[in-house]
Amino acid sequence: MSTPSLTQRPEWQALQNHSQHIKQTHLRALFAAEPQRGDDLTTEAEGIFLDYSKNRVTAETMQLLWSLAAACDVGGHVAAMFRGDAINLTEKRAVLHTALRAPRLATILVDGRNVVPDVHVVLDRMSEFATRVRDGSWLGHTGKRIRNIVNIGIGGSDLGPVMAYEALRHFAARDMTFRFVSNIDGTDFAEATRDLNPEETLFIAASKTFTTLETMTNARTARAWCLAALKDDAAVAKHFVAVSTNAAEVSKFGIDTANMFGFWDWVGGRYSMDSSIGLSTMLAIGPDAFREMLGGFHAMDEHFRTAPVESNLPMLLGLLSVWNNNFLGAHTVAVLPYDQYLKRFPAYLQQLTMESTGKHVTTAGASVDYETGPIYWGEPGTNGQHSFYQLIHQGTRLIPCDFIAFARSQNPLGRHHDLLMANVFAQAEALAFGKTLAEVTAEGNPDWLAPHRSFEGNRPSNVILAESLTPAMLGKLVALYEHSVFVQAAIWNIDAFDQWGVELGKVLAQRIVPELESATDSDLKHDSSTNALIRRYRSMR
Numbered sequence: 033m034s035t036p037s038l039t040q041r042p043e044w045q046a047l048q049n050h051s052q053h054i055k056q057t058h059l060r061a062l063f064a065a066e067p068q069r070g071d072d073l074t075t076e077a078e079g080i081f082l083d084y085s086k087n088r089v090t091a092e093t094m095q096l097l098w099s100l101a102a103a104c105d106v107g108g109h110v111a112a113m114f115r116g117d118a119i120n121l122t123e124k125r126a127v128l129h130t131a132l133r134a135p136r137l138a139t140i141l142v143d144g145r146n147v148v149p150d151v152h153v154v155l156d157r158m159s160e161f162a163t164r165v166r167d168g169s170w171l172g173h174t175g176k177r178i179r180n181i182v183n184i185g186i187g188g189s190d191l192g193p194v195m196a197y198e199a200l201r202h203f204a205a206r207d208m209t210f211r212f213v214s215n216i217d218g219t220d221f222a223e224a225t226r227d228l229n230p231e232e233t234l235f236i237a238a239s240k241t242f243t244t245l246e247t248m249t250n251a252r253t254a255r256a257w258c259l260a261a262l263k264d265d266a267a268v269a270k271h272f273v274a275v276s277t278n279a280a281e282v283s284k285f286g287i288d289t290a291n292m293f294g295f296w297d298w299v300g301g302r303y304s305m306d307s308s309i310g311l312s313t314m315l316a317i318g319p320d321a322f323r324e325m326l327g328g329f330h331a332m333d334e335h336f337r338t339a340p341v342e343s344n345l346p347m348l349l350g351l352l353s354v355w356n357n358n359f360l361g362a363h364t365v366a367v368l369p370y371d372q373y374l375k376r377f378p379a380y381l382q383q384l385t386m387e388s389t390g391k392h393v394t395t396a397g398a399s400v401d402y403e404t405g406p407i408y409w410g411e412p413g414t415n416g417q418h419s420f421y422q423l424i425h426q427g428t429r430l431i432p433c434d435f436i437a438f439a440r441s442q443n444p445l446g447r448h449h450d451l452l453m454a455n456v457f458a459q460a461e462a463l464a465f466g467k468t469l470a471e472v473t474a475e476g477n478p479d480w481l482a483p484h485r486s487f488e489g490n491r492p493s494n495v496i497l498a499e500s501l502t503p504a505m506l507g508k509l510v511a512l513y514e515h516s517v518f519v520q521a522a523i524w525n526i527d528a529f530d531q532w533g534v535e536l537g538k539v540l541a542q543r544i545v546p547e548l549e550s551a552t553d554s555d556l557k558h559d560s561s562t563n564a565l566i567r568r569y570r571s572m573r
C-alpha cells in the first residue's frame with residue numbers, strides 16, 4: 033500500500049479543520065480561558081526553557097500535531113538518521129553530523145565502519161595544532177608568532193565559523209585577530225587583509241570539495257598575497273592549512289596534506305561547524321571550550337533522540353513551525369536574538385533552514401501540494417525594534433517570532449541587561465495581546481488617530497531562554513534548530529540534506545565568465561536581456 037500524500041492523511045485534515053476554529057480565536061481569549069497557560073505551555077531541557085504559550089495553539093492543537101508526527105513516523109526518521117542510514121536520498125549519503133559530537137567511546141557505523149574514532153583522531157589533531165598556534169610554538173615562515181587567522185570558505189564553510197566566532201567572542205583569545213573571507217567580490221579579501229602582516233597571518237582554506245569557485249579564487253589570491261611579502265614558496269607550509277574531504281585537490285593546490293584536517297561526505301556543509309570546518313572556532317576559543325561546545329551539541333542530540341514528544345524541544349519547535357506555516361498561513365519566521373554576540377545567528381539559520389527545507393518535491397520526486405520551508409530572517413534585538421518590528425506589530429502579514437535571550441550577560445554593565453530583557457518580554461507581550469481600539473480610545477486618542485495607534489495582537493512567538501551564552505549553550509542552541517529543521521522535513525517528506533537549487537546559477541556563471549572576457553559579440557546565445565546586460569557590462573567597465 034502506498035503512503036498517503038501528506039494532505040490526505042486524516043491527521044493533516046484534522047489539523048486543517050481545527051485551524052478554522054483557531055483562526056477565529058484570539059490569544060487574549062486563550063489566555064483568559066486558561067489562567068495557567070503561561071506555565072503549562074512551556075518546557076525545559078538541557079538548560080533551555082521554551083515558552084510556546086504565545087503561539088495560537090490549544091492543548092488540542094498540540095495533540096493533533098503530535099498525532100501528525102506519529103503518522104509521519106518522525107520517530108522512525110530520527111532513528112534512521114542516528115543509525116547512519118543513507119537518509120540523504122538524492123545524494124545517497126548518511127547524515128551524521130551527530131557523530132561529530134559523539135563521545136569518544138560511542139559506536140556509529142557507516143558501511144560497517146565505526147566512524148567515532150575517526151572523528152576523534154581529527155579532533156585530537158586539531159587540538160594539537162590549535163594549541164601550538166595559540167601558545168606561539170607554531171611560528172610563521174620568518175619566525176614570528178601567528179596573530180591573525182583568516183578563514184576562507186563560503187556557505188557552510190563560512191556561516192557556521194563566522195557565527196560561532198562572533199557568538200563566542202567573549203571566550204576567544206583576545207590577542208589574536210579573526211577574519212572571514214567568503215565572497216568572490218575582491219573587496220572581501222582586500223578589506224579582510226589590508227591591515228594584516230603576512231608574516232603573522234595563517235589562512236585556513238575551508239572547503240569540503242576544495243573545488244568551490246569562490247574559495248579557490250580567494251585561496252589563490254591569499255597565496256599570492258602571502259608570497260608577495262614572504263617571497264618563498266616554502267612559506268605556504270607555515271601560513272596555510274586546509275580543511276576538506278578532498279586530499280587530492282588540497283595537494284594540487286600546494287598545501288601539504290600533513291596540514292590538512294579532514295571530514296567526511298556524511299557531514300553536510302550547513303551541518304559542519306562542529307567538524308574540522310570549526311578549526312577557526314577552536315583556534316579562537318581553544319580546544320577545551322570547543323569540546324564543551326561539542327558536549328552541548330551532544331546533549332541536545334540525546335534529548336532529541338530520547339525525550340517524549342510533548343517535552344522534546346526540537347520536536348515542539350518543528351511542529352509549531354509546521355502549524356504556523358501550513359495551517360495559519362505564515363510565510364516567514366523572524367529570529368530575534370536578544371544578545372549582540374548572536375548577531376550572525378539569523379544569517380546562519382537562514383542557510384540551515386532555507387537550504388534544508390526550500391524544496392518543491394517530496395523524497396520520491398512528486399510535487400508537493402503544501403507549503404514547505406518558511407523564509408527565515410532576523411536581526412538582534414533591540415535594534416530590530418527600531419526598524420522592521422513595525423511590520424510585525426501592525427502589518428498585514430503573520431510573522432511568528434523566535435525570541436532568544438539569556439538570563440545573564442557576558443558583559444554586565446549597569447542596568448543594560450535588565451533593560452534588554454524587559455524588551456524581550458514586552459515585545460512578546462505586545463505581539464500577543466496588542467492594544468484594542470477601545471483601549472486606545474479610552475486613553476483619550478481622537479477617533480481619527482485611534483486606528484493607527486491600535487494593535488491587533490494575536491501574533492505568535494516563542495521565547496527561548498537560557499542562563500548564559502557559553503560554548504556548550506551555543507552547541508545546544510544550534511542542535512535545537514538543526515533538529516527542528518529535521519522534524520519539519522520529516523513531516524513534509526522532503527530531503528533536508530541536498531541543495532540542488534544552488535547548481536543552475538553556478539553552471540550558468542561558468543558559461544558567462546569567458547563571454548565577459550571575450551571581445552566578440554557573436555558568441556552570445558542567451559535571452560535578449562542577458563545578452564544586453566553582458567554587452568552593457570563590457571562597454572561600461
Ligand code: G6Q
Nearest residue numbers: 187188189239240241244301302
Ligand atoms: C551547504 C552547502 C553549501 C556549501 C558551500 C561550500 O550545505 O552545501 O553552502 O557549504 O557551497 O562548499 P565547499 O565547502 O565544498 O567549498
